[in-house]
Every structure is written in C-alpha cells, then in structure tokens.
Amino acid sequence: MLYKETGQYKSTYKSDHAIFPLIQDKIAFSTLMFIAFLIIPFVINSYWEKAILVPFLIFSLAAIGLNILTGYCGQVSLGTGGFMAVGAFSTYKIMTYFPDLNIMIIVLISGLITAAVGIFFGLPSLRIKGFYLAVATLASQFFLVWLFNKVPWFYNYSATGQITVSERFLFGIPVTGANAPSYATYLFCLVLVVILGFAAKNLIRSKMGRSWMAIRDMDIAAEIIGVPPLKTKLSAFAISSFYIGVAGALYFAVFLGAIEVTESFDIMTISFPVLFMIIIGGLGSMLGSFLGAAFIVTLPIGLKFIMVDLVGLSAVTAKHFEITIWGLLMIIFLIVEPHGLARLWSIAKEKLRRWPFPY
Amino acid sequence: MSLKDLKDIPYGKTAIELKNIFLAFGGVKALTDVSFEVKKGEVFAIIGPNGAGKSSMLNVINGFYKPTSGTINFAGTDRGEMEPEFAAKSGIARTFQNIALFKGMSTLDNLMTGRLLKQKQNFLMQALYFGPAEKEEEEHREKVERVIDFLDLQSIRRTPVGSLPYGLQKRVELGRALAMEPEILLLDEPMAGMNVEEKQDMSRFVLTVNNELKTTIVLIEHDMGVVMDISDRIVVLDYGKKIGSGLPNEIRSNKAVIDAYLGVADDD
Numbered sequence: 001m002l003y004k005e006t007g008q009y010k011s012t013y014k015s016d017h018a019i020f021p022l023i024q025d026k027i028a029f030s031t032l033m034f035i036a037f038l039i040i041p042f043v044i045n046s047y048w049e050k051a052i053l054v055p056f057l058i059f060s061l062a063a064i065g066l067n068i069l070t071g072y073c074g075q076v077s078l079g080t081g082g083f084m085a086v087g088a089f090s091t092y093k094i095m096t097y098f099p100d101l102n103i104m105i106i107v108l109i110s111g112l113i114t115a116a117v118g119i120f121f122g123l124p125s126l127r128i129k130g131f132y133l134a135v136a137t138l139a140s141q142f143f144l145v146w147l148f149n150k151v152p153w154f155y156n157y158s159a160t161g162q163i164t165v166s167e168r169f170l171f172g173i174p175v176t177g178a179n180a181p182s183y184a185t186y187l188f189c190l191v192l193v194v195i196l197g198f199a200a201k202n203l204i205r206s207k208m209g210r211s212w213m214a215i216r217d218m219d220i221a222a223e224i225i226g227v228p229p230l231k232t233k234l235s236a237f238a239i240s241s242f243y244i245g246v247a248g249a250l251y252f253a254v255f256l257g258a259i260e261v262t263e264s265f266d267i268m269t270i271s272f273p274v275l276f277m278i279i280i281g282g283l284g285s286m287l288g289s290f291l292g293a294a295f296i297v298t299l300p301i302g303l304k305f306i307m308v309d310l311v312g313l314s315a316v317t318a319k320h321f322e323i324t325i326w327g328l329l330m331i332i333f334l335i336v337e338p339h340g341l342a343r344l345w346s347i348a349k350e351k352l353r354r355w356p357f358p359y
Numbered sequence: 360m361s362l363k364d365l366k367d368i369p370y371g372k373t374a375i376e377l378k379n380i381f382l383a384f385g386g387v388k389a390l391t392d393v394s395f396e397v398k399k400g401e402v403f404a405i406i407g408p409n410g411a412g413k414s415s416m417l418n419v420i421n422g423f424y425k426p427t428s429g430t431i432n433f434a435g436t437d438r439g440e441m442e443p444e445f446a447a448k449s450g451i452a453r454t455f456q457n458i459a460l461f462k463g464m465s466t467l468d469n470l471m472t473g474r475l476l477k478q479k480q481n482f483l484m485q486a487l488y489f490g491p492a493e494k495e496e497e498e499h500r501e502k503v504e505r506v507i508d509f510l511d512l513q514s515i516r517r518t519p520v521g522s523l524p525y526g527l528q529k530r531v532e533l534g535r536a537l538a539m540e541p542e543i544l545l546l547d548e549p550m551a552g553m554n555v556e557e558k559q560d561m562s563r564f565v566l567t568v569n570n571e572l573k574t575t576i577v578l579i580e581h582d583m584g585v586v587m588d589i590s591d592r593i594v595v596l597d598y599g600k601k602i603g604s605g606l607p608n609e610i611r612s613n614k615a616v617i618d619a620y621l622g623v624a625d626d627d
Binding site for chain 2: 012013205207
C-alpha cells in the first residue's frame, strides 16, 4: 500500500529507464537532498562532520569506485588503499607546484592521475582472474605505499615523511586546512558525491555499464557479441580508480589534513574496509555502496556508544572488543544476507508494496 | 571491411565460403579439410554425431577459433585471421550450445547488450546522460522491444535471466542474437533439451526470422526431424571430415551418412 506502483503508467522509454521510476522514490530522494543541502549545513557541528558525515561521503565515493570494478565488472581488487594514496599524494604535489589552482580542479586532476595509475595496474586483468587478480592488485597496494614512503620527492623531503594540506578557498570560504568551517567541508564533499554518484549511475545504466556486466557474467559470450575484453576491463579500472583517487584526495585534503602514508592508507584501514562496504552494502548496486559506507562508518561509533557509555567498559577494552565484534558481524552478515543491505532494502520494498495485506 | 559487404550480396549467392579448413588442438584434429559454402538467405544445417566438429566449425566462422590452415571468405573477400569482434561487426551473431547469457542481468539488459556494437556515444556523454546519449539509448530500446514482442518475452523483461527456466533462457539467447540485427545467425543446438512444444515454437521463430527478416541461418541440430523439415541445405561432418552435403532428401539417402549415424557392420 505504501509503496504501490499501480496506476503509474510509463508511456515513454525515457520514463521507464529513469533512475527513480516511481513517484515514491522521487519524493524520498528529493526529501533526502533537501535535508542534505538545506538543513544539515545549518545544524552541523564539528563532531558530526569529523566523525560521521564527511567520512561517510568520502567512503561512499571510494565504495562506488570499487563497486564499479568489483561489483559491476567482476574484477576483484585489494589495491584501494594504494589508489587512494595516489589521489592524496597527487593533490599534495599539485598544491605544491600550482599554489593558485582551484581546489575543485586539483581534486579532479588527482582523480585523473589515479585513473592512469589504475589502468597500469589493471593490465594483468586480461590474463588473470579471481583470486589471482586479487593478489596482483594487492601488489599495487604494497608497491604504491612503499613508493610514497621511499621516494622523498613525494613528501617534499619533509623530515617526518608526513604531508600536510595547505589552506584552499572556494567562493572565499576555506574548504581545506584547520580553519575550514564544518559546513564548508561537508558541502564540498556532498556536491562531489552527488555529481559523481549520478555520473556513475548513468554510466551503469547505459552502454558502458552493460559492457562491464557482460564481461563480469560471461566474458566469452561478451567477446562474441563484440565487447572488447581488454578495453572494457581497463575502462572499468580507469573509472573505478578515478572515483577512488578523488576519494583519496578528499580523505587527505578535506578530512585528515595531514597524513603519513603507511598509517593512513594501510590495507587494514582502507582496502579491506572498502571491500567490506561493497560486500555488506551489495555488490553491483549503487544504493549498496552508500548503505555499506554508512554501515562501516557508523558501526565503530555505535559499538563504542553501547560498550563505553551504556555498559561502562573502559575505552581500551572497548577498542579490543570492537574488532572482534566487527569480524563476528561480518560473518553473520555474509551467512544471513550474502547479497547485502541493498537486497534487504528491495525485500523491504516488496513487503511495503503489499502491506498491510500479506497477499 | 564494412558492415555493408554481407548485406550487399544478392539472395541466393554465396555469403560465406570456407575452403579447406584444418583445425588442430595439439595432436587432436578437430577439423580436416572441410569446405562448404553458405548461400545468402538460406537455412543451412550442420549435422553429425557427437564430437564431429560441428561447434568447432561455428567457432571458426565467428573467429573464436583460428583455423590451422584454410581460408574463410565473407562476401567474396578473404578474411584471414580475425577476432570475434570483427565477425560481430560484419554481421554475424550466434547462440551457444550451453547457454551463454549474462546471468546477473535482466532479460532487457541482456538483449540490450546485443546493441552494444551499434551504440556510438562516448563515455562522457553516457555519464552526463543527456541529449544524444539519451536519444541513442531510447532508439536502441525501441529496436529491442520489437525483438521482445516477436519472441513473447514481455512478461520476463525485468527478470534476471539466471532465474528463468531453460527453454526461456534459450529464447532470450536467440533474442540477444536477433537484437544484433545480424546478416548471418549461427545457432548451436537451439532445440537441445526441449520438449516437442518448445521445439515447435523455436522452429517457428527460426523460420520466421529466415522468411521475414531474410536472415541467413547456419544451424547445428541433433533432432533429424527438425533438421530435415526446416533446412534448405545440409552438410554432414564425422570425425572432423565432411562426409556429405546437399539437399535434405539427398542426405537422407546418402550411404556414408547412414553409416556414420548407424555404424557399419564389420564383416562387410
């Protein structure tokens, strides 16, 4: 009853192929956008910005990137951390050499550089698949992190090996650096996520997305209907890396401000969590990327709240428990709903359609 | 090489000519000195016992296997070594013996993949999904909807094909090949594992495609009744060699063919 499509006729292919074909979806999405753009910026405080909203937006972007590669094109990658580091260090170097360049352009160029690196590390995908490709991308993770650690040029020969962001303005308001107000960093990330999110959805529902899925589902048949495997796989690597690179640039410039590569872009802090995001959210689902990112970002906060504030454990004990519970939840999740949160949502929609009548 | 070549040949003239095809995988000789030609607009059947090299023959025609020696001729021009993509671009579509659909995608999306080669917009336009990109998408959707109507697939448009029953999957696969608007359609056992009604439906679709769209059809099939009924000409393979060719009636009475199918007495 609540989620009823009866009476909503589609008379054009355009309306049938829309991103939100049902009026309910349109209303829900508009409300969400209204809250995100016109309410949250006025009520946001530093805690919400640093702990939840900005990391959620940045990891959504990374999850979309990995979902394009793994969920839609079927190429497993464990190199997310390495690619995010490429985005971060590109931003740093461009900021050093072009002090006057607009931050928006810097972030997008960093994405393009990461895309080029992604294409290079995607080359083995023509020959190897599955677990073997995962291991090959793992090499990119370790190699890139090692590279940014070993070559002093990347961190401008600073003694600590850290890179620190300098202040950049957009419309006269600082969006990077220590003085950036919460609403500015939040809106900057939000705008990028919305634009790039729509771009990704459009790619997926047109020719490129169908080529990716064809390669994922049956590469031989794809080749015979005229999908070139090398070009298609590399395009997935390039576009996926672009998203991950932009996420890396934001992670460094807007979120953390100062990073040390081995700590910030480790496989345990980035690559695995982002992979879990798309598995828990739903492989091959845009909504899943967002749900997964929200789940992984808020889970530690929720667990800490329960264990420290409600149960009264010490912060250190809670931290240890957190990892255990995290792993446990992951296993339970994979057994109960292997298709992720996006699938739960579509089951819920089906239920809402019929509610309150069971049949 | 342009798409026109196969299109431009008049009906009844040779569309594909295979000359002295040899194909070997290491020591295994899959095809030995096979030659035949397919005329434009006909239903051409390749038959033979299991392991005779029929599927290998189709794989050679659409460029998936490279013959060890021999020449393939499309529309009077020698094709040499070619990639499957090239065959697809020249207007050759095929279905597979073991269904090769994209299982995670809906029926509609599977059929839309048949249009991929004809979609020309670059990825930036697709990302913006605006103007020409959107229009192109709708044009191809319209073509695909015609195929959906023809094959009665309306009710399963949004169903992921992995969850469809076998007979319907075969039909969707035919649909994907038809969405490519091919000049030549290669069908690898389109009726394998079907019951009589499904076979009748499938035969009807194949004949309609041949009659109405004038598509040339190359068919592998084990059901002799179907083969004799719907094909114009037949070639018979056994152990990778051609043992007979001709009209259905000639094949029916061909001694070598009967021996291959029924066996030969030793004390002959």
